[in-house]
Each structure stands twice: as structure tokens, then as C-alpha cells.
Amino acid sequence: MPQQGLSWDLLADLQLLLEFHFMQNALLVGTLVAVLAGAIGYFVVLRGQSFATHMLSQVGFPGAAAGVLVHTSPVLGLIVFCVGGALGIGWTGRGVDAGRRSESAAVGSILAFAIALGLLFFRLYAGSAQGVYGFLFGSILGVTDQDVVLTAVTTLAGLAVIALIGRPLLFASVDPEAAEARGVRVRAISIAFLVLVALSVAETVQVIGTLLIFALLVTPGAAAQRLTSRPGLGLGITIGLSLLFMWGGLSIAYFSLYPVGFFVTSLAFATYLGIRLVKAAA
């Protein structure tokens, strides 16, 4: 990877960072992913759907493996499985909630099965351990040109839909009853939102992996909501934080050769902790 180490010359460091094609792809996809994840993540926290997000990311794991198995893009498999899972949750019509006993047992059973299915697909493919780790913990090496295009298309589509339904979505999230009374189609909007979550989970997995999705889809939104209660500003802070975690994580990972997921989650964890401590002291 980098031939020289870091120096105090920032311009040279930046050139070093952008020297290789794989890193250009990773940064490009990372940026697209972080913008969409930030925009969606703000609403995920607002609607209390962090658990559904966790669930969708694990449902995506066999999708990625299936994509590899049938020789198409793993991102495509992720999208198919995640959107399928989102429609399933939306179809049953109940909010997935970690707090309820029968629901959490059912969800736990589904999650274990999904991961086991992913494991089986990987064995069928006779894939290496490294491939499994890539999908579980993320990888900056695996982003192909095809993935960049696919990610760009889904990000643009996702942002367009968010722009379109943003206002009623905010209304329906803050006060569903009042929104319903005003003629907002709350159920349709919540299903549409779950599909958006699925798309952004599918994208995010390719960079930081199935198991670490929380750090980009939930933590920035949670941190932003501790800082401000104004929706516009909060949305901006969320996107800014997720970009920061993504760029920081990718750059440090590039220069250190350790997994990108560790740095992204560490940055997220440290920021969240810092904000909570500052708020507690104030």
C-alpha cells in the first residue's frame, strides 16, 4: 500500500491517499454511503428504529454471500435481501421493537437463521475466511467500479425519495396520530422509509460490514439529537458526522493497514461519549 509513511505535508498525504484506484473507489463509495446513511440515520433515531436497522443488516449477510455464490455483485444480493426484509417487516405491520418479549424472540430466531444461511452460502462457494470478514467487518479493498455505479444510483434515488417524503415523514415520525388525522398516509410512508433504510444498509455494509452498521446509521443521528432539536440543523449535523467518521476511518485504515470498521466505530464511539460527557457536565 502506501510506499512512504505519513508526513507533515498534508498535500503529499492527500496525494498518497488518492494514489491507488481501489482507494479512490473506496473514498467515492464511502462518501456516497455516508451521505445517504446520515440522512436516513437521522430519521432512524427519530423514529426509534435502531433495532430494525440492526436486523436488516444481518438479513443482508446471506444476501451478500448469495451474490458472491451466483457470481453477481454482492451489493446486488445485499439490496435484494435487505429490501425483502424491509417489506417483510412492513407487511407484518408491526413495529419491530427490542422491548417486546414475543417479538424479540421471533426476531432473534430469524437473525440466527439468516447468519447461518450466510455461512452456508460461503461454504458452498468455498470462499476464504477473508471474504467472510470483509462482509462482517468491512473492507476498503473490495469496491469494484461496478459497485461504485450501483452505489451512486441507489444513493441518488434514496436522496430523491427522502427529499420527496421528508416533510410528511418528519410529521409522521414526531406525531403519527396527528399526521394520520391530517391525511398523511402514515403506513405507506413507514413502509417506504423501511425500504430506504434497507437500501442504505445494503450500501453501508460494503464499506464497514454487517456487524458495525450501527456506527454509521445510528450513532451520528443519536449524537446530533443530543446537540440540537431543530430538524434541519440535526439532519445537517448527522450527515456531517457520518462523513467525518467515514473519511477519518478510511484514511486511518489506509495508513495503518488495520480494519476500517475498527476506526469508524472508534470515532463514532468516542464522539458519542464526548458529546454525552460534555452535555452531562453542562
Next chain:
Amino acid sequence: MNPLSYDFMQYALLAGTFTALAAGLVGYFVVLRNEVFTSDALGHVAFTGGLGALLVNLQLLLGVFGSTIAVSVGMGSLGGRSRGRDVAIGTVFAWVLGLGALFLSLYTSAKSGASGGTAGVSILFGSILGLQATQAAVTAVAGVVTSLALLAIARPLMFVSIDPDVAAARGLPTTAIVIVFLVLLGATVAEAVQAVGALLIFGLMVTPPAIAQRLTSRPFTGMLLSGALAVGFVWLGLALAFYLSYPASFFITALAFGTYVVTLAVGRLRRVTT
């Protein structure tokens, strides 16, 4: 060919049976007390703890048991789970897993051999067919001890889980009972990680009790049924893995999940016909 004539199958059966028994029994209370996501989080801790121990040249088992029991008790003594803390817990455990990924990468580059690369996979997805004699013995003994301890506190624990206020009013040491339960939970997660892996412990700890609760509403029958189901899944899963040579943890989880779906469907049908 007779599966039992192979050493690795004997070890797998020995460790698997008692792990499953403990997981089914403890899991019943996990579902009853609605601590499903505590056990999920503990699975993640086990991954990082196990790799951390390997990294500093300690026994893997030591790291797995030590970290899960410590965190289980720590989480329990913080107590009072509320909705707002989902995000905090999720953020912490995402970081713990990230740390595990770092340990894995450090360990892999330090060992730079086949053993380094597979250590992580076997913690994540289980390695019941690859147990050594001592590992199997330790796991089996731990399973027996956990099961017996749980049976010993089953009656007061049931009381505390169903109605903590009345139990406290009757003079039961509720805090002590819960802490003992959390220690047992940590130990069981550590055992189950050996059998089915950190990512699949739900298949042994949550699915069997979920099935049992659908089949009977009597608490002690349910608890024993849950233990028996878990043992059954492990036996069948091991047999299938032996003949079909796909991962045992896949078969165990798939059998449990399939049974759960059938139970749900039969329950639906019965409700429709009556």
C-alpha cells in the same frame, strides 16, 4: 460408517449435549425476562474477549468466559433498561465488535499462518467438530455445572422474573438471585460460542425457549422442554453435519428455526379451525 467411532464426534457430542442443555434451560429465563438482546451483546463480547486472550497468549476459553461473565454482571448491576439506552448500548457494542476486528487483524498478522485466519471464523461461527479433548471436557463440565446451578435457583428465579415486586415483598434476595442468573448467562454464552459460534447463539438460547413457550404455558414444563429441544437440535445437527459435511452450526440453527416456524404455523391453523 459409524459416527461414534470418531474421536471428534465423541467430543462434539459430549460438549454439545451439555452446552445445549445449559443453553436451553438458561435461555428459557432469557426469553421470560426479555433479555434476548443482552445475550446478543454478550455474544459480541465473547468474540472480542476470546481474540483478546489469544493475542496476549492466554487460553481462548479463559478470555471468552472471563469477558462474558464480567460484562453480564456489569450490565445487570447497571440495571434499569429503558428505551433511550438502546442507542447507547448499540454504539458501545458496535465498538466492542470493531475492537474484535482489530484484535483479529493483529492476531492474524502476528501468527501469519492457517491457525490465525481460522481462529476468528471458529469463534464467530462455532467449531464444535474441531474440539480438542480438554476443550470438550471443560465445556461439558461447565455445561453440567451451569445446568445444575440453574435448576437449583429455578424456583426463586421464576418468581423473581414473573413478579419481582411480590418476590421482594416476600423477602427473597432478588438482587442476589438476578446476579447469580447473570453469571450463569455469561457462562452459558461462553459455552454456546464454542458450539454454534458468537453470531448464532440465538439459535440455541432463544429459539428453543420460544418454541417451548408456544407449546406450553406451564413454566417448569416449558423450561425442561426448552432444554430437551436444544439437546435434540444439537444431536440432529451433528448427525447431519457428519453425513453432509456442511457446518454443524448451520444445521443446528436451521433445525431450530424450522421447528419454530412449524410451531407458529400449527398454532395459527389451530386458532383458525377452532
